[in-house]
Amino acid sequence: MITPEQAILASITVPLAGALLIALARRTPNLREGITLATATTLLACVLLLLPVVMDGARPAVSLFAVLPGLEIGFKVEPLGILFALIASGLWIVNSLYSIGYMRGNAEAHQTRFFVCFALALAATMGIAFSSNLFTLFVFYELLTLITYPLVTHHGTEKARDGGRVYLGLLMGTSIVFLLPALVFIWYVSGTTDFTSGGILAGKLDPIEIMALLALCVFGIGKAALMPFHKWLPAAMVAPTPVSALLHAVAVVKAGVFSVVKVIVYVFGIDTLSAAGATDWLVAVAGFTIVAASVVALNADNLKRRLAYSTISQLSYVVMAAALLAPLSLIGAVLHLAAHAVGKITLFFAAGAIYTAAHKTEVSQLDGIGRRMPWTMGAFTIAALSMIGLPPAVGFVSKWYMLSGAMATQHWWAVAVIAVSTLLNAGYFLPIIYRAFFVAPAHGPHDHPHGEAPLLMVIALTATAAGTVLLFFLPDVPLTLARQMLNL
């Protein structure tokens, strides 16, 4: 029987070893894809092994070595981390099935590089999820940026190169210019960067400094896509759709908001922040991002672009809910991490399936597509309901908690934002569903007969759509973990 500590290390090393084996098996594609699936399954097993341990209240930890005094690479599994790891590793299996169908269905080049980078990206994601201090998180955060760069620029075209520049420039730029000074300053002030219940900065800084430091942190974590540093996400859409699905709807962006929540809860501490009143501006900025991104999504005809702006908006829900600092809204934030992950990955899966089967990328081309691809568009509909926040999808539950938290703390501005954005969400998702099912297909010159996408892709998107509904009825695991995080 392996111990929790070994399971932590395995969570990082299994995807690394998987990447190596995938590279070695580059000449036999079936074996290569088999290794990807086996690696993903093993990784999920490791995380599942840790889950009951953490839910029982234990916090297994491993510390590797110190780079500088008081600055060590170490891991410690706490409720939020295990939830993030669970989401990422679980969806990796589904996404791998989908990727195999997508990459083969579209006859993409450099498939080995693609799967190697994917496995490495997951290793970096696990490192972020389990990091025991801000320094370790920063190290894996930067690695994740670098590892995903080849995935974003996968096609090697002029457009991919430009997208890659924006992607790397913004993500690396913000982390170097804002997050790194914040990290050094936190270490300088408190002599540690360990994630600690209640924070490590209590009583060490005055309110203005706390506010400035928080700004450096949340803008430095560019992966959370807070405006005005959100442009990398639409730019990253030049990547093949499986990358957009797992990385730019789940792993990378969730690493962003996950880091923001971690910093707010475990570095600053909720009490320190609310005493300093340091998050009111953040509620405003996140609220603005929610509404503004939704408005952009409303006008985007390219489906992936619309989904990208929807992601930007949904990520800011998490940031805003965390910035409200109310226990209820924080629970909502944690739950939304899971809710948005399963929902948005389904939407991207559907977009990729449409591209593979029908070669269509624009919303205006989707008239009547639901009749040809009923499973795909059915799954799309369920996930869209979750995004809008309607039952029976999990998005309803998380929005409920966030709204309750906003009302409990009498943040009427936040309540208004949630209400307006719900309308906007409906405004940009419902027309797609309407076109797909109720408008007769237009017979243009580019039209050709097609059915559903390859079976593997349909299985994947059906599974994640089922997940959105399942989590609505059984949100116990994320809820319990959220309460544990807040010591409730």
Add this chain to the structure above:
Amino acid sequence: MSLASHLPALQVVIPLIAAPLTVLLRRRNLAFAVVLAASWVALAIAVLLWLQVAEGGTISYAIGSWPPPWGIEYRVDRLSAFVLVLVSGIAAIVLPYSRASIEAEVPPQQHYLFYTMFALCLTGLLGITITGDAFNIFVFLEVSSLSTYVLIALGRDRRALLASYQYLIMGTIGATFIVIGIGLLYLMTGTLNLADMGRRIAMVQGTRPVLAALAFLTVGISLKLALFPLHQWLPNAYTYAPSAVTAFLAATATKVAVYVLLRFYYSVFGGSQVFEQLPMQEMLLLLALAGMFAASTVAIFQTDLKRLFAYSSVAQIGYIMLGLSFDSQSGLTATIVHLFNHGVTKGAIFMLLGGVALKMGGTSLARVQGLGQRMPWTSLGIVVCGLSLIGVPGTVGFVSKWYLLLAAFEKGQWWLVFLIVASSLLAVAYVWRFVEAAYLREPRADTAGVGEAPWSMRLPTAVLVVATLYFGLNTAFTVGSASNAAALLMGGLG
């Protein structure tokens, strides 16, 4: 006296003897063997000295048993021991690499001369570092400079001659300034021994000749270490010299010059005195920042990788001088640790580029298109070292940047913090010029069938690339030595 007690003398004497031996032997294989043996022995001695100093403190060795301050003293303290390890270590790694590299870049009849000059250059650099005598520093400086001019002129490209000549003029001006500075100090203190000078200077502190000496030394040494705007010789020299020479010089020559500056500032003028009498702090800060931004910006627009990374060196020297301008424990630690970290990183980069020049027939950005497919390991190595120049965690560059930022925070200078990180963004820009050329462009047809460099070049290069990562994660040796040396200079440690 046992052999162990003569290690300080042997450190310099062994490479010095190797030089004439190669001329007597005249056979390039024998010459290679002799200099290789000498450089490896030099590395072993440097490590032994480092261990001795770590245990027993500063070593003072009287040449010919003439006691200082009358005789020449060799003095190994924590700072010089660290620099000795760097210089001899780089030499020991570059030499095995140089064999295959110069075969392609230097006419065969001059090969033994390459090894002669390499041995002399190594002698000079080690001598500057180990000696405790001001005039001796000048002598060794000339030994290393003259051999460097020859080494650069060996380059295949005829522009190497011009580059060498340019450096000769600038280097001679620098050396002249240095000797004037030393002469003024001798005039005022009546001694050439650095430690003795440091004691006696208190009596004449603040007098005009001493200030003049300070000015002459600062300008002279700044020429040698290529402080912006005295760096004009460097890009040409690095671009047109044989690859092995560039790698060795980039990793050691400017670093030793920084060492000399630290030595004069802290051991002779007495640290804070320097910074109080003249607006040194402001001036160094300004020039360092100007170098960081101007040179990085120029680097972005280069079309040749050797030139691009040469300008990057000027920018990185800005970081080194910035640390010095703080005049604090953290700042000096940053300076000293970055000597090592940047030496290792840039040495690795220029060695990798040597392989690229050999196989791809040049290092222009147009020529290295698709390098990721042609030479995947070399290409990956350049990316790793590039990340170190940016300061990504897990590489040595991050460690240096950490201490620089810490030093800025200690001074409460937030604006400086942001200038430091902003200059890293420029590094992202020039490193990504390479990444896009190597990975996002199709290789040229005339480089079809090109593979990796020979193993004799790849192995030593790999050592330095791995060191770039290793010392980014295990900083016990580098930061330990640097912070001890900084404490020593600041007067904390005996």
